[in-house]
Amino acid sequence: MKVTKVNNLMISGLSIITNNKLEFESENGKIPQLWDDYIEKNVYGSTFNKANSKYMYGVYSDYTSDVTGDYKVTVGVEVTKPKNALVIKDERYLVFSKKGELPDVVVETWVEIWEYFENNNEYERKYSIDFEKYVKEDEIEIYISIK
Template identity: 85%
Template structure:
């Protein structure tokens, strides 16, 4: 885990509104279907102004409160223009990383993150824009915005 600053990152893709209760306590979670829709509708192929970055992103934004409220999830790629994009202008992040089989490694890493923040007061979550960065086929980094 490390602290870093992210500046001028723009992600564009397909979005949905959800919350953790819906995702983990019911069979109606929207995130798996969002990833399926992104692929089936060829959103990547239809995204304008893509950068040369090969990374995929899962972005969590527009939090209504904290980990218990609604938020927007976007599956997307990095773009070079802000039109229709989530823009991270200058944010401080705590970065967690893990290797393993997708999608299990994503769930495992989020559980580690929630446990970390429940038991640690060194950093406080900002709940601005958090994101998953898929760096390799079996590796993920999750950037959590901190105050």
């Protein structure tokens, strides 16, 4: 884990609203379908002003409360203009990195994150904009906004 600042990261893509209960306690989770839709509808190909970045992102924003509430998930890429993009400005993050097979490594890392914040009080989650950065085929970084 490391603490870092992110300033002026803009992500554009496809979004849905969901919550952790729906994603983990039912067969109707929306996030896997969101990723499928992003690929099948070739959203990447129709995204304007793509940055010169090879990374994919899963962005969590518009939290209604905490880990139990609804939030928006956006699958996308970095862009150079703010129009129709989620813009991350001057946020402080705790970064969790892990290697492993997708999508299992994503779920495992989120479980570690929830356990970390449940059992430690060194940092407090801000619930503003969190994101997954897909570094390689088998490597992920998850950025959790902190106060």
